[in-house]
Amino acid sequence: MKNRKTITVLAILMGIISVTSCKKDVDLQNPTPVVPGSAASFKEMKVNPAFNWKSARVVSLKIEALILPIKISNTLVVKAESGEVIFKKLQNMDETYIGYLTLPNSMNKVVVSYGSITKTVDIVSNTINFNFVTESIPVE
């Protein structure tokens, strides 16, 4: 009796194995779709009530003043890394500025130029922080 039970269990197991093997073969012939697991329709999506559906967000642009022996005024330019101009303004080097820009959510860096001074700036906590300092100083 015991042996018959064992044989039965083994047979069932082998059956399961053989079925899954076949299914694996089918999967190889019909690979999983590129986007597995997403909702089948718009209506079926599970949406967080706080989701705002926006593909762009407002970030703040903060320019730190630099005091110099002379007043310097030039055009400040904010560009995407791919080169498109996002924003321009006339900026005095000795004045602090805080303003706001709209950027695509997927944009995490911008290039800020001020005459010959150019920096790639990471957007951190929806803020672009820019100063005119061009190098760090060695101090002993």
Added chain:
Amino acid sequence: MKLIKNLAVIVVAFLSVQLNAQVTMGFEPNSLPISNSCWAWGSMTGYYSASTIISGSLSARTIPLTSSLPTATWIKSPWLKPGSGNITFKVRLDGNSATSRSIRLRFIPYNALAAGTIKEGVAISDSFTYAFAAPVSGSGSNNIRNVSFTIPNSIANTNNVYKVMISFIGVGGTGRCIVDDVSIPGTYWANPSNSCLPLTLITDTDGDGVQDSDDAYPNDAIRAYDNFYPAKTNGTLMFEDLWPSVGDYDFNDLVLGYRYNTVTNSSNNIVEIKYEITPKAIGASLNNAFGFMLDGISDENIYSVEGLKNEAEWLSLNKNGTEADQKTATIIVFTSANSVLQNPGGSSGVNTDPKGIYVKPTTISFTVRFRDDEGKPVKSDVSTKDFTSENFNPFIVINQVRDQEIHLPTYSPSTKATEKTFGTSDDNSKEGNYYKSKNGMPWALNIPAEIPNTIEKVDFIKAYNYFSYWVESVGKEYADWYEDKEKYRNNDVLYIVK
């Protein structure tokens, strides 16, 4: 007039720098990096040892002086116009072994034709030398010494531009030199925003303070800069128009391309916004109108709306072209989608059926002005600091019924929208969270790029493969869902114009 304006620039610069008759460097933390103000040094560092600094909290210190070359260890001033008097600074040695130590001072003229970017000419021969008197090593060598060089008459007050180079020379041993409190009679004449080259006259034809090469309107003192949104291409607005009921979610009932240029002046105030709206597709049977609000802006701030001609029974305009009886500046762009993108026949929609006749869209261009012809604001300045794309609140008027509007999710309706429809059928609008369904779904989308619409009746997520990932991750994943990257789109269900 141009000469007077350019001369004005010189006079202002001259007056401002006369007050700064000395060009100084104290090497304090607030003056570092020294390159910020166009000073430079070679083989030197900031130094803060309390026992040997000269003044303040930092001095400059050389590396061990083992070279007699003036180009080995040095400090250079920014470009300046030397006045008359003495160049002074304080120095000390650090007490380490040394055979001899000296300092040489040279004037380097500006030469616009010099090779390279820094435009230094040949240094005038260094006849200015300070030799440290004995002892030059040991504890007795590290007294503070005051060094002074007289600017020669051939250089002082000539209006020519020079750099002053102070070189530190050493023979024998490893002793260093510490320097501080450099003071040069003269006028600072460098531009840190122009690679520290000498100040130059800018060409500013309209005198607004923005040089012509940066000014998008060089002959117009009222306007200076163009700021496009989206920056690269048109954006896309897509509407479902069965609100307050949900539709088929193909988001092609009305599809519009849009882009606007916020024109600013040299004070960063908005002069005008130039809009381009392009109706691209109509997948609806309803004849909708389109407009937008400028949230946070009263119509009293609008000088005029130029370039639109709209008439409809339900439309009433102010003299400045904004819609009448609105709390917020509201512009109706077109009153009839069917009129601006006409159905050629053969299919129910326009540009939603690949088998239908393609209708080439016509762009509607118009300008919303904030300032009059003299550049004065109508009511008060509107700065770009107070105005972003968040203020752009587009909407459709459903089927010619003025009080029925559909806005982007979370955006507020206009004064003319009836509140009676809110909360009915599938709508779950609440104060501050309008135009969402009970499941949080929108009736409109705003994409900061130009994207194709779906063909008729195709569910939107079938066309954009990562859209649902973006939504269901609350925006954390696939924020670029709309871009034309590999496997992002299903072009079989998109209306692609070939």
